[in-house]
Structure formats: C-alpha cells, structure tokens
Amino acid sequence: xxxxxxxxxxxxxxxxxxxxxxxxxxxxxxxxxxxxxxxxxxxxxxxxxxxxxxxxxxxxxxxxxxxxxxxxxxxxxxxxxxxxxxxxxxxxxxxxxxxxxxxxxxxxxxxxxxxxxxxxxxxxxxxxxxxxxxxxxxxxxxxxxxxxxxxxxxxxxxxxxxxxxxxxxxxxxxxxxxxxxxxxxxxxxxxxxxxxxxxxxxxxxxxxxxxxxxxxxxxxxxxxxxxxxxxxxxxxxxxxxxxxxxxxxxxxxxxxxxxxxxxxxxxxxxxxxxxxxxxxxxxxxxxxxxxxxxxxxxxxxxxxxxxxxxxxxxxxxxxxxxxxxxxxxxxxxxxxxxxxxxxxxxxxxxxxxxxxxxxxxxxxxxxxxxxxxxxxxxxxxxxxxxxxxxxxxxxxxxxxxxxxxxxxxxxxxxxx
Amino acid sequence: xxxxxxxxxxxxxxxxxxxxxxxxxxxxxxxxxxxxxxxxxxxxxxxxxxxxxxxxxxxxxxxxxxxxxxxxxxxxxxxxxxxxxxxxxxxxxxxxxxxxxxxxxxxxxxxxxxxxxxxxxxxxxxxxxxxxxxxxxxxxxxxxxxxxxxxxxxxxxxxxxxxxxxxxxxxxxxxxxxxxxxxxxxxxxxxxxxxxxxxxxxxxxxxxxxxxxxxxxxxxxxxxxxxxxxxxxxxxxxxxxxxxxxxxxxxxxxxxxxxxxxxxxxxxxxxxxxxxxxxxxxxxxxxxxxxxxxxxxxxxxxxxxxxxxxxxxxxxxxxxxxxxxxxxxxxxxxxxxxxxxxxxxxxxxxxxxxxxxxxxxxxxxxxxxxxxxxxxxxxxxxxxxxxxxxxxxxxxxxxxxxxxxxxxxxxxxxxx
Numbered sequence: 070x071x072x073x074x075x076x077x078x079x080x081x082x083x084x085x086x087x088x089x090x091x092x093x094x095x096x097x098x099x100x101x102x103x104x105x106x107x108x109x110x111x112x113x114x115x116x117x118x119x120x121x122x123x124x125x126x127x128x129x130x131x132x133x134x135x136x137x138x139x140x141x142x143x144x145x146x147x148x149x150x151x152x153x154x155x156x157x158x159x160x161x162x163x164x165x166x167x168x169x170x171x172x173x174x175x176x177x178x179x180x181x182x183x184x185x186x187x188x189x190x191x192x193x194x195x196x197x198x199x200x201x202x203x204x205x206x207x208x209x210x211x212x213x214x215x216x217x218x219x220x221x222x223x224x225x226x227x228x229x230x231x232x233x234x235x236x237x238x239x240x241x242x243x244x245x246x247x248x249x250x251x252x253x254x255x256x257x258x259x260x261x262x263x264x265x266x267x268x269x270x271x272x273x274x275x276x277x278x279x280x281x282x283x284x285x286x287x288x289x290x291x292x293x294x295x296x297x298x299x300x301x302x303x304x305x306x307x308x309x310x311x312x313x314x315x316x317x318x319x320x321x322x323x324x325x326x327x328x329x330x331x332x333x334x335x336x337x338x339x340x341x342x343x344x345x346x347x348x349x350x351x352x353x354x355x356x357x358x359x360x361x362x363x364x365x366x367x368x369x370x371x372x373x374x375x376x377x378x379x380x381x382x383x384x385x386x387x388x389x390x391x392x393x394x395x396x397x398x399x400x401x402x403x404x405x406x407x408x409x410x411x412x413x414x415x416x417x418x419x420x421x422x423x424x425x426x427x428x429x430x431x432x433x434x435x436x437x438x439x440x441x442x443x444x445x446x447x448x449x450x451x452x453x454x455x456x457x458x459x460x461x462x463x464x465x466x467x468x469x470x471x472x473x474x475x476x477x478x479x480x481x482x483x484x485x
Numbered sequence: 486x487x488x489x490x491x492x493x494x495x496x497x498x499x500x501x502x503x504x505x506x507x508x509x510x511x512x513x514x515x516x517x518x519x520x521x522x523x524x525x526x527x528x529x530x531x532x533x534x535x536x537x538x539x540x541x542x543x544x545x546x547x548x549x550x551x552x553x554x555x556x557x558x559x560x561x562x563x564x565x566x567x568x569x570x571x572x573x574x575x576x577x578x579x580x581x582x583x584x585x586x587x588x589x590x591x592x593x594x595x596x597x598x599x600x601x602x603x604x605x606x607x608x609x610x611x612x613x614x615x616x617x618x619x620x621x622x623x624x625x626x627x628x629x630x631x632x633x634x635x636x637x638x639x640x641x642x643x644x645x646x647x648x649x650x651x652x653x654x655x656x657x658x659x660x661x662x663x664x665x666x667x668x669x670x671x672x673x674x675x676x677x678x679x680x681x682x683x684x685x686x687x688x689x690x691x692x693x694x695x696x697x698x699x700x701x702x703x704x705x706x707x708x709x710x711x712x713x714x715x716x717x718x719x720x721x722x723x724x725x726x727x728x729x730x731x732x733x734x735x736x737x738x739x740x741x742x743x744x745x746x747x748x749x750x751x752x753x754x755x756x757x758x759x760x761x762x763x764x765x766x767x768x769x770x771x772x773x774x775x776x777x778x779x780x781x782x783x784x785x786x787x788x789x790x791x792x793x794x795x796x797x798x799x800x801x802x803x804x805x806x807x808x809x810x811x812x813x814x815x816x817x818x819x820x821x822x823x824x825x826x827x828x829x830x831x832x833x834x835x836x837x838x839x840x841x842x843x844x845x846x847x848x849x850x851x852x853x854x855x856x857x858x859x860x861x862x863x864x865x866x867x868x869x870x871x872x873x874x875x876x877x878x879x880x881x882x883x884x885x886x887x888x889x890x891x892x893x894x895x896x897x898x899x900x901x
Binding site: 095114177223361427430 | 791
C-alpha cells in the first residue's frame, strides 16, 4: 500500500505554521507497512484542492488530508470534500453531542460557528474527535481509503491512533516495515559516517536493509529500516545491525527511538538512588527545563539556580568573589565552584553547572562568543569541560544543555 | 510569478525530521511577491524525483529544491539534477576552497566524501555556502528559475538570503504582497473570531485583503494579507486593518510579526529601568529559559530559582513551612509567598512565580492536574492568579511560562 499526505491551509505556505503533522502521519503509516511516497501542501484554493485530491487518489491506495476543518471563515476543506465526492452536508448527532459536552466543560455558550462543525459530508463515516470539536471523515472507494482530519496536531493524532491506524491495519496484513533509531550526541555526521563505513559492508549477508543519517544541532540519529515478511524477522535484522553499530560507536549512543537524553539520565539517577541540583548561567534555565520535562523528575531533581548575575553566583552558590575577579565568571574555576556550590547547598549527590558566553555580543579574543564551561561535582570528583557552541544564541543554549546532560550521563557510566 | 517548493529525503517521509524549510522558503518568496501554491515532499527515489521536477517546472515559474546534497550515501538529489538537465559533474574551485577553509578552521582532515561536495552540475551557477560545505545550484531556463539548496536549515537560509531572493527580486518588479501578523494570547480562537466578526465588514471599502487565524497552544496569531501595486499602498491597507483589530482586541495583542512575548516584556523592563527575578516550581526553568532567550536579558534578569522541592521553597525563598502545611505547595498563598520571597531575596523590583501540578500524575479532585498558580510581586502589590492548562506535561509548562510573561506584561501596563 502506498500513501499520499495532503495538508491544506494558506498559513502552511507561509512561515506562520511549521507543519509537524505530515512527519507524524508518515511515521504512523510506515509503522504499519504503508509507504508514504509523497507529501503535498497546498493553499485554501478550491480548484487546486480538487485537482490534488484527484491525482492523489489515482496514484495511491491511501490519502490522508489534514487542515481546513476549523470554525473560522478561511477553512474550505469541507466544501471541497463534498464537491469531490458529489455529496452534501448533514448534521451528525454524535459530533453535536461532543461539541455540547466540550463547551459545557468550559462553561462557555455554543456559537453558531461552533455548531456548524457538527455538519459532515453525507455518506462518510465520521471519525469522533476526543480532543476538539471538529469530527473527521472517512471514505472508502473500492480498495482506496480517504481520511480527512483536523489540522490541530493533538486532535489529529488522537484520530490517527483511535481510528485510521486500526482501520488500515485490518486492510494491510502480512507486509512489515520496521524502523529503529539510535540516538547519538557529541560526534559530527561526517565523522560518524566515516567510522561506520559503507552500508554494503554493514549489511553484509542481509537484504532489505537501509541506514539513514539524521543530523540535528543536538546530535545525529541513525535510522535503520528493515523489510520482512513478519515483524519478528524484521526485528531480528534490526537487532543484528544495532549490535554492529553499537560496537562501532557505543560511547556516543545514548538512547533508542524517542528516548530523550533527559529521560535516559533520569532513569539512571532513579536506578542509582541519586539526587541532583543544577546551577546555570548561560543556559538560563534550559537545563532545569529539560530535566523537569520528564514526569517523575521530582524524585531526583531537588532544585535549580539560574545565577545570571555575579551577585547571585556569590550569594546563592558561595563562589568566592576573588575567583570571579581572578579568572572571570566564564572559567573552569567558576564552573567547578558553581557545581560544587549548588551540590553542597542543596545537599544533593550531584551538582551540574554551566557558564559561558551565549552572545551574540559580549565575546573577546580570549573568550569568544560560544565558549562554554560545564561543571560537574559529586562526592568523589569536581571537574569542568570546555566546549565551543557557536554564535547563535538559542542554538548555543540548546547544545549547552544537551552537552551538560551528556557529561552527566558519562560520569554516571564512568566513561570518558 | 508562482512557485513550488520540493523537499527531498526519505527521512522527511517519517517522523524523524520535521520540515521547517518549506515554511521558511514560503515566507521569503511571499515577501517579494512570488506566490507559493504547492509544497511537495518526496523520498530519495530517482524516477519520482525526475517526475516531480518535470511537473513542477511545467506548472510554475520558480522551483526551489532542498535536501539531498549532504556527504552521506543516501543523498541522490545531485545525480537527479544532472540527469534532469542532461549534464555531468565538474569540480568547482570556489566550493573546494570553501570546504578546505571550513576543515582547516575545525582543525580536521578532509575526507574523500567531503571533497566530493565540491562537484557541481556543469552549466549551473554555483551558490556559495557560507555556513557549510555543500554549494547550491542555480539554473535559468527561459523565464523559469530552478534552485537546488542543502537541507540543513541554516545553510539553506543563508543561500536564500544572499542569492535566491536578490536574484528573483530583479525578475519580479512591480507586484507586491504584504503581510502583517498580530500576536495575541489569553483568548480562544473561536471567541476572537466571534469578536472580530465577518471579514467583509472588517475590510469594508477596501479590496485585495484577507485575514487568517493561526492558533497555537501559546495564542492565536492574526495574519492580515494585502495585495497592491506598491509596497506603500499595501502597507496603508495593513495599517487600516491593524487599527480596526486593535480597537476590537487591544488587550490580547502583545506583539507584531516575529516578536516573542519575552522580547516585548524585556523591552518594557529596560524602558522602565526595572529588574526581575523568578521562582519556578512546575514550569521547571522554562520561564527563566524564555526570559534569557533575549540577547541583553542580563540587564534586567537578575536570577531564577527552580524550587522543585518543598525544602528549596522554604530555604531558598523563605516560604513559611506552616503556609505549605496549611494550604499545600500549589496554592494562592504559596505562589504569592514565592514571588515576594524571590523579589526580596534577589533585591529586584519584581518577582514572578509559578506553582502547579504538571502531571500527568499527582492530581486530586480539589487540585487537578493542570492547575497552576502564577504569583506576581512588586513594591506596591503581591497577587496570584489561577489557571488550568490541561494534562499534557510539556504543553502545561509552555502555557504556564507564556501566561506568567503575559501577567507580567499586563501588570507593567496596569491593565487587567
């Protein structure tokens, strides 16, 4: 089975909205063996929409459409669907009940534009929306499947998981594509590719495998794809390749699939019964934010101090004023003193710190914009490492928080 | 002039990479009056790529392609471009010099796969890459323009701004589309749409105008689009509509265009000569992170305390233990005591605080997951407001930090 994903909305053709829906739907369909080979984005333009529907349905078994079901005047997907299937609108009692329930829970009155969302094209199967007011539509035409979903991500994902994926799985038995992603950090894409070498050698003796490098500012992900008759066969191939990749790049691989680095170190801290506190200067709270994104982080995260001013470094963390005067606030010595200071003050097992020059201004020749010191302290050792993360302020903060979490991970594992 | 944007890469058809390039290119082209009416994403599949190139060039004046110029084996865009234009590869001396310069600055040796990136299709105009190794390609065929750019966002944006946009502006004189976006927060899309009413009434007496609602968890943006013969004429229409919208929804509009809420309040704090400190529980550092995303925030941001444990609320902020025992850590009283505590401890003009239940677990009937108290304290008043931001942990943190910044903005303006 092949699929096309079509996103509709003028806003998607400008910068205003970044489209994460297509990527999500693509992964969901791949996971059940449906190959997405085209994603298309078009505006709120009726002839263009009809033409795109026509082409997509002629070339693919599955067409998933998102966007343009909202309550405001610029949403025309519903009219286009009616025209394409030669039908008209009818009120769906379940959808209306859902809308009434949502407005009652918000203690708000229903407006006419809200009530209109209960209208669906006659002849479709409505897809109920657990997270919003607009229902989706499902059409079957012979062996072809056509789904229309809202553009709001959490509404769309709910409908994919509760309806579209189960329905398509019934229709697509016996063909399996499986993926596995290994997440690395601290190594450049070209260096990693050089280490791993040619895919032919990596896949020696096995067929229907591929490897993709997915670089981002926080690290390179390695995605292995295997095709096989059964899920078990595909998984076995993935296991073999994962083992080979780990033998080549073990140190840099911190997680698998969707695992974030903060989840990995969070689990390690819980397993070891350790608690942590952090003192941040240049990362400005992002390190604490990353750590506390994990549910249950209150078990190991005691406190974070964002000591932006010199005064706060001195009075909150006990960094000696003379140390700042002698070495500067951005220095190995101050990073170490911050990590030690927050650990002892918060009475935690580990202290982690950052101090650097986020820019875009404020650098010198000796201490350029992008310079970052990350400090680590536990009962046995206090140390700091130097990094250079460039002149883009936001990317500097993101790479700095990632490197601090990675330093923590490697200290917990006692690897360099 | 109309345009199609084509992104190439198997990784884009899965969830692994969210494509922000298309949105960026769309906005850039719109800003010079080139209308993007289609965005297409396809995999590393040669016949599909050639077919898509063919269709795109037959239907549009401008085709922009991104992706597949990287150093690893899974990048095939370059071969497809050669085949499409019936040409072969030739080494570009400027591109090779650029690659050597980059590797020298990183003190790294050039590998053969890096050197291959200096090969470009014979007959194209190379587009130099200021931020990476792979050059882009520019083809002109009659009145049609065809650009091939890398998929790495900051490399691609550099080439759009230095080459593609200036080149297309020479070719597209006299037609102007202008946009203006007003950013709101704290009001639901349907309520905002109800207040604003029908576009016909809003645009009364003016032509070639449109209004789009762009909702996100942090607020709804209103994008006005005007078409006119000159930029001045278009701007005049935008001014008129902006004034009307401000009369309708002034309180909720915090910024224009790309302005983030933290930049708006940062400017207000600088103008008023005020300094701020924050004490966060459930937002876990995200509020400090938002504030410190603004360059120059050290002028007004003194420190942030992420007081996750009760001990840290008591010892860092001086919240009375009895207050926590009586009302719980998530309460109006504790939010107020945190804001007051951090303000007096850091000796700043303003203190801001958050305490809530981020979930997904830990709620009770009386204090459900999603409950958030935001505290504010200055020399004249100390207060706290209650919010309910739902059960998704990350969205809760994001909406909480946004609401805290908005509360700060309204207190600085002395509006409710």
